[in-house]
Amino acid sequence: MLTISGHGGRLCDGVTRRDALKIGALGMGGLTLPDLLRAEQRAGIRGSHKAVIMIYMCGAPPHQDMYDLKMNAPSGIRGPFRPIDTNVPGIQICEHMPMLARVMDKCIPLRSLYGSPNGSHDSFICYTGRSFRNQPPGGWPSMGSVVSFLQGGTNASVPPFVGLSPNTGHPPYGSPGHPGFLGIGRSAFRPSGPSRANMKLNGITLDRLGNRKQLLSSLDGFRRTHSNDASLAGLDDLNRQALDILTSSRLADALDLSKEDRAVRERYGKGDPKNFGDGAPRNLEHFLLARRLVEAGARVVTLNFGRWDFHSNNHTTARNTHLPLFDRGLATLIADLYERGLGDDVSVVAWGEFGRTPRINKTAGRDHWPQVGGGLIAGGGMRTGQVIGSTDRTGSVPQDRPVHFGEVFATLYRNLDLDPAAMKLQDLSGRPQYIVDKHPWLPEV
DSSP, X not given: OOEEOOOSSXXXXXXXXXXXXXXXXXXXXXXXXXXXXXXXXXXXXXXXXXXXXXXXXXXXXXGGGTTOOOTTSOHHHHOSOOEEEOSSTTOEEETTOHHHHTTGGGEEEEEEEEOOSSSSXXXXXXXXXXXXXXXXXXXXXXXXXXXXXXXXXXXXXXXXXXXXXXXXXSGGGXXXXXXXXXXXXXXXXXXXXXXXXXXXXXXXXXXXXXXXXXXXXXXXXXXXXXXXXXXGTTOOXXXXXXXXXXXXXHHHHHHOGGXXXXXXXXXXXXXXEEEOTTSOEEETHHHHHHHHXXXXXXXXXXXXXXXXXXXXXXXXXXXXXXXXXXXXXXXXHHHHHHHTTOTTTEEEEEEOSSEEOSSOOXXXXXXXXXXXXXXXXXXXXXXXXXXXXXXXXXXXXXXXXXXXHHHHHHHHHHHTTOOTTTOEEXXXXXXXXXXXXXXXOOTTX
């Protein structure tokens, strides 16, 4: 349960004025709720609730063993996995993803994804659509931070950007996407990350904050008693709204899976909540949490899954530890979104930072291959049930319709009703920057 410590001058119910105004920074990397509300006021575009759920597959999955199997390639390239038919005639995927095969009419496999600057493990391109080279002052912001800044929240009591990302041995594997030049105030709320420790602070439970009127009455009484206290000068309407947010149960309810129907929870399954090596968990409940969070009002939810860096025993490890859980979590999420009428409003993307080597190495693994990779997008009102792009016979390079990460980002921004060709943000030097490099959105979707 979220608890709040008390230090300094206390309100009538024991809540300090300092803590009351700082509670809003919990898990948001320093974001204060009044700042969030000001951003929402500036944006003035909080209409429809479009959202993005982004699954970062830490360490880069083997594209040619998932969506782009090369059965006519030599045995040292094609691997032991076999393709299976999907519910879309002509589209085949790996035999170890049968549940995704049954929802392929709602998906778009990307078989020619490129743009990774090199073969180093960094989640940066998956969250920004850009190379980490030659960044502007402050660095490129992630999609969640951009959307948080431009659109704010759909509901004042739910952060617009949520990252279901844990601490990991390799820090980029645990990143939800960084705020870059937009500043720490646009960081992700991280209920399963380092901020979890900050959500237990001594003494005062949410039950004591649950009565909104009592809290505001206490604040008003404190104001009358300390009317000359200069430290209260900042308690304007936005701070009062912030206190109102703190007493809402909307976010807590979204994060409380006990409130979900048992049959739905069993459908998603649990997976494994422990980190896989120096990567992320294979936690299937995070897929369900992502759906609940966008329903509650989040605009961008990022989810870190597994550790796909299979330099040895690629096929055995993928088959036994990752593919079945990933297949269940992603397919269930996509089907669930459509069943709830969210298929046109919520875009889903799942990918890693690059592809894997066409040739299987001497330890039965696949190594780093930035030349081309793969991914999957779904929902968002896109024309699904198609494949975009292809690679050559060995899966080494894009062949037909190369797809840059930035094109996918432009498409996701368009799905959020943000025009990537027109919208700009100022970096720390005051220079305007497009929200993504000048890539058009995917015309095929």
